[in-house]
Amino acid sequence: MSSKHKAAEDAASRPTSGGLPNYEAAVGGHRDFMEESDAAPLLGHKEDEDGNATKFTNATTYKDVWATILFLVHLVILAVIAYIGFNTELPPYDDNGPSGPSRLKNEDSAPPTSPTPEAGNGLRSFVTLAGTAVAGGFGLSLLYFWAIERFASKLIKISFVVNTAVSGMLAFYYLIIGNFIAGFFLGIYAIIHLIYYVVYRAHIPFTTLMLQTVTTVTKRYPATIFTGVIGLFVQILLSAGWTVAAAGAWRIVQAKKNDDIQHAITIYFVFSLYWLSQVVRNTVHVTVCGVFASYYFTGVSNVDGSVTVNVRNPTAKSAKRALTTSFGSIVFGSLIIALIQTLRFVARQVRSNANQEGNNAVALVAACLECLIAMLEGIIDFVNIYAFTQVAVYGKSYMEAARDTWALIQRSGVELIINDDLTRGVLGLGSIFVGAVNTFIVYIALNIMSLTENTPAVVISMIFAFVLALVQFSILCETIHSGVATTFVCLAEDPDALNRTKPELYAAIRETYPGVALTSRPIEV
Numbered sequence: 001m002s003s004k005h006k007a008a009e010d011a012a013s014r015p016t017s018g019g020l021p022n023y024e025a026a027v028g029g030h031r032d033f034m035e036e037s038d039a040a041p042l043l044g045h046k047e048d049e050d051g052n053a054t055k056f057t058n059a060t061t062y063k064d065v066w067a068t069i070l071f072l073v074h075l076v077i078l079a080v081i082a083y084i085g086f087n088t089e090l091p092p093y094d095d096n097g098p099s100g101p102s103r104l105k106n107e108d109s110a111p112p113t114s115p116t117p118e119a120g121n122g123l124r125s126f127v128t129l130a131g132t133a134v135a136g137g138f139g140l141s142l143l144y145f146w147a148i149e150r151f152a153s154k155l156i157k158i159s160f161v162v163n164t165a166v167s168g169m170l171a172f173y174y175l176i177i178g179n180f181i182a183g184f185f186l187g188i189y190a191i192i193h194l195i196y197y198v199v200y201r202a203h204i205p206f207t208t209l210m211l212q213t214v215t216t217v218t219k220r221y222p223a224t225i226f227t228g229v230i231g232l233f234v235q236i237l238l239s240a241g242w243t244v245a246a247a248g249a250w251r252i253v254q255a256k257k258n259d260d261i262q263h264a265i266t267i268y269f270v271f272s273l274y275w276l277s278q279v280v281r282n283t284v285h286v287t288v289c290g291v292f293a294s295y296y297f298t299g300v301s302n303v304d305g306s307v308t309v310n311v312r313n314p315t316a317k318s319a320k321r322a323l324t325t326s327f328g329s330i331v332f333g334s335l336i337i338a339l340i341q342t343l344r345f346v347a348r349q350v351r352s353n354a355n356q357e358g359n360n361a362v363a364l365v366a367a368c369l370e371c372l373i374a375m376l377e378g379i380i381d382f383v384n385i386y387a388f389t390q391v392a393v394y395g396k397s398y399m400e401a402a403r404d405t406w407a408l409i410q411r412s413g414v415e416l417i418i419n420d421d422l423t424r425g426v427l428g429l430g431s432i433f434v435g436a437v438n439t440f441i442v443y444i445a446l447n448i449m450s451l452t453e454n455t456p457a458v459v460i461s462m463i464f465a466f467v468l469a470l471v472q473f474s475i476l477c478e479t480i481h482s483g484v485a486t487t488f489v490c491l492a493e494d495p496d497a498l499n500r501t502k503p504e505l506y507a508a509i510r511e512t513y514p515g516v517a518l519t520s521r522p523i524e525v
Contacts, residue, residue, distance in 0.1 A: 064328030085248025278334035289392035290318025
């Protein structure tokens with residue numbers, strides 16, 4: 001600990017006779033947030049009994065209820081379509097066709113054979129490889145998490161080197177083989193990355209501190225990672241239900257033989273899949289953000305360096321808020337992204353059909369629209385990350401959170417974008433590392449089991465190992481990204497709270513990045 005940090009801690013913490021910080025003075029205007037209440041804090045203006053202005057009050061108002069109702073109606077429509085579909089009679093098949101019943105009634109067909117020892121060995125090999133892939137992905141994810149905590153600064157720099165080197169080598173390769181357009185753009189991308197490093201270099205210490213803080217909180221509350229695991233299983237269950245409904249819808253399409261009905265059902269089901277996925281993802285994000293907000297506002301530094309948080313089961317409380325008072329806001333924001341993704345799907349289908357028909361003009365227009373929609377999707381998705389953070393921290397409606405997020409971008413947009421970009425670079429590097437190394441581990445296992453002669457099995461196993469590792473690491477990524485977003489929003493909105501509760505961290509942030517917006521936004525009366 002530097003002398004500057006120690007001086008800041010001694011000046012701000014004012015320990016009591018018991019050796020702990022003056023808790024009442026430290027939390028100041030945030031007592032309401034710290035009470036054992038399941039209500040989400042809401043932006044407002046009041047003064048506590050000591051006269052300290054606070055932005056937080058306990059509120060139990062459900063936000064954007066109409067969006068929740070619309071989401072439930074959408075699920076009912078899915079169920080109705082599935083019910084109608086499975087009660088729809090399909091046109092009869094040709095019994096004499098190559099796949100008709102006459103082929104199934106072949107009396108000369110061989111009787112079913114009993115399982116062979118080779119089949120048992122195949123099952124054991126599959127279980128062994130699957131277990132190796134799962135264990136490898138889990139262990140590598142934990143290893144990279146530890147590396148972020150210890151070497152965040154080095155990982156940020158390595159991510160720049162890897163991106164620039166890969167882009168440069170690909171550019172060189174494409175230029176050699178004569179693909180000058182791809183080589184040109186990849187070369188430009190590599191140069192831009194070098195420029196980014198020069199511009200971003202001064203911001204690396206701040207992002208390093210943010211990542212170290214987030215990993216510390218995540219270790220203290222591993223339920224944040226478990227929340228991501230639950231979200232993954234919920235996503236699988238909803239996808240399974242969606243698949244059943246889609247099977248029913250396909251029966252309707254087969255029975256009606258109507259292109260308009262087919263297009264309408266296809267677009268609705270694509271939209272539904274996008275919406276379901278976004279709701280699950282953003283519910284997990286809001287839940288995790290609530291935990292980090294609890295740590296930010298209620299966690300008080302002790303003289304031994306530990307942090308006392310006066311909230312029991314913050315993950316459960318945050319999940320309850322996300323699934324009740326804030327669920328409508330989550331659904332509303334997810335609806336916007338789902339609509340944009342659906343429009344992009346439609347543009348992609350139009351482009352594909354135009355290419356098949358040789359209509360280059362329509363294909364060009366559709367490609368341009370697809371590009372514009374993709375850009376809009378990226379912008380809205382970026383805003384949503386911080387808007388949902390506002391929903392989690394302050395219990396705002398979605399539109400209020402989006403407006404305040406835009407105001408935050410206007411005040412601290414450069415810092416926010418750079419911090420987000422550096423964080424994504426570290427997590428992207430981790431995805432490549434975990435996926436590649438896990439694939440190599442499975443390949444070694446294939447060699448040990450003498451299974452490398454079966455080329456299709458090797459390829460499938462390695463793809464499975466890579467994808468599985470990415471899925472496992474993505475859960476950790478979402479937790480870290482949510483934590484960084486929450487810490488930044490809280491810091492930009494109310495840095496004084498951090499100074500009161502964790503003065504050492506506050507001093508470290510001021511030292512690593514003095515230019516960050518460490519002035520509270522005026523409280524609206």
